[in-house]
Each structure stands twice: as structure tokens, then as C-alpha cells.
């Protein structure tokens with residue numbers, strides 16, 4: 001496939017010059033039938049977005065890097081948990097484009113995945129700025145003095161912002177082409193982890209444009225609120241859809257009002273907290289592993305747990321959107337193993 005294959009830009013050619021995503025990913029990612037889980041079980045393999053590091057963040061960063069270029073950004077500041085996948089992807093993208101990357105972090109339960117990610121952020125030259133909790137990390141990010149200076153880019157947690165949402169609108173248009181080519185049937189439901197929100201926001205708009213009969217189910221994996229502020233909450237995702245569509249309409253005035261899609265918030269798999277696993281998430285991770293899918297406990301394991309339960313209840317095709325990188329660690333990079 002051509003390096004600039006991005007169906008969003010074919011659908012809305014007016015956006016081509018203004019969005020101009022930086023190709024980082026091998027797209028389209030495959031769709032795969034999980035036949036031993038039932039004739040109706042499908043997965044979209046965004047774990048394979050890129051060979052060095054995959055997952056949903058690399059898709060987002062294609063559009064975000066272009067935005068950084070437009071802002072002439074040299075320094076990137078973001079935030080996330082100590083084992084943030086978004087931090088790894090941002091560190092890699094900054095490393096490859098000659099930008100500095102600072103990451104305000106807050107603690108999460110320590111696991112092999114967390115240790116691996118910390119080693120990767122270090123490997124790609126990011127500077128982690130540990131804070132004792134989410135509130136202090138968020139304040140460090142919001143009140144950073146670089147906000148008053150040119151050349152600084154403040155990337156929200158999870159690499160979520162309007163360009164990230166464009167990436168997942170594009171991803172649904174990509175899936176729609178795969179359906180058209182009969183690589184998989186049209187799903188009645190897409191199940192995906194919801195953290196910072198742009199993945200679901202983009203999937204919902206994308207489905208409204210191209211798969212109107214498909215419901216997006218967003219599996220909550222982070223706390224709904226931080227004090228009075230909504231964090232991992234349906235209102236945040238609705239707002240992200242509005243913001244992203246507004247930016248697109250500023251670039252292409254011929255776009256209609258924001259297309260609206262029915263989507264579902266699923267809070268029953270969050271369990272005991274962000275990054276905290278439980279027996280049913282662990283079982284889901286083992287089932288995934290037996291089917292060749294590398295899942296982790298914070299995001300993809302919880303979403304896959306929901307997927308397995310949904311397969312039991314539905315007969316129509318259901319698609320699990322895999323969002324966690326399955327790339328191997330770069331050669332020579334060691335992490336201490338443990339729980």
C-alpha cells in the first residue's frame with residue numbers, strides 16, 4: 001500500500017494539504033477472524049500499526065506530528081502513568097523527529113509492562129518527571145512555563161487531541177474499505193478500551209460516516225473524574241468529537257454538521273482501578289494469548305474481557321479493536337522481570 005494511503009483524505013480531498021499526516025504506520029492494519037472464538041469474532045490488529053512500536057498511539061501520532069510541524073514545535077510535554085504507552089510512542093516519535101520529550105508521570109501498579117515502557121521511554125531519550133499523583137502531574141503539565149514560549153507543544157495524556165481523533169476517523173474509513181473488499185463482514189459492534197478518549201471519539205465519528213449500523217462500545221479503564229473534572233467519561237468523548245469536527249470544518253467549510261453516532265459507555269470492566277487487574281481480566285489476557293494476541297492489564301485486557309462476554313450474547317459479527325503494541329523490545333534493551 002502507498003505510504004500516503006489515508007482514506008480520510010480521499011473522502012475529503014480538501015483536507016489533504018491541511019492535515020498532511022506524517023506516515024509512521026504500515027496501513028491498513030490487518031483484520032483477523034478469531035474463528036475458534038466463534039464465527040462472529042473479529043479483531044482489528046492495531047497492535048501492528050508500526051514495526052518498532054505499534055498500538056493506537058502510532059496512528060494518532062501520524063496526524064499529531066503534522067500538527068507539531070505546523071506549530072514549529074521543538075519541545076513536547078505530555079503526561080501519563082509511569083508505564084504510559086502514549087509516553088513510549090511520543091518519545092519514539094520525538095526521538096525520530098529531533099524533538100525533546102518531557103513526560104510528567106504519576107504512579108500506577110508496577111508490572112512487567114510498566115517496567116518495559118519505562119525502559120523504552122528512557123531508550124528514546126524522553127525525560128520522565130515523576131509526580132506523586134495524577135493531580136500533581138496534571139498541574140505540572142497545565143502550569144508549565146513553556147506554555148508562554150514559542151516552539152513548545154503540550155500533548156494531552158494518551159496523545160489525545162483533535163488530530164488524534166482524525167486518525168481514528170481515518171481508521172474506520174480504512175476498516176470500511178476492508179469490508180468492501182470482503183476481508184471481513186460489517187461488525188454490529190466494535191469494542192475498544194477508552195482512556196483519554198480520542199480513539200473512541202474518532203471511531204464514533206468514523207462509524208457515523210461509514211458504518212452507521214455499527215455500535216462502538218467504549219470500555220472505561222480510568223477513573224471517571226479527577227475532583228470536579230470529568231476525565232474518563234462519556235462527556236469528554238462527546239466534547240472531543242465536537243472539537244475535532246470543528247477543526248475539520250475550519251479546514252473544509254463544505255463539511256456538513258458533525259455526524260452523530262449511537263455509542264455505548266461500558267463501565268463494568270474497570271474493576272478495582274486504573275492499571276489494577278483482577279481474575280477475569282487475567283483470564284481474558286490468557287484467552288487472548290492462546291489466540292496469538294498480546295494483551296496487557298490496563299487497557300486491552302479489560303476491553304477483551306468485555307469482548308468475550310459480548311460474543312456469548314451476540315450472534316452478529318463483533319470486532320475487538322486491538323490497541324496495544326505487540327512489537328518486540330529493541331535489540332539489547334533489557335528490563336528487570338517481576339510480577
Ligand SMILES: Cc1ncc(COP(=O)(O)O)c(C=O)c1O
Pocket residue numbers: 055056085086157158160193194195196197198199200299300323324325
Ligand atoms: C493500549 C491502549 N489501549 C487503549 C488506550 C485508550 O485510548 P484513548 O486514550 O484514545 O482512549 C490506550 C491509551 O493510553 C492504550 O495505551
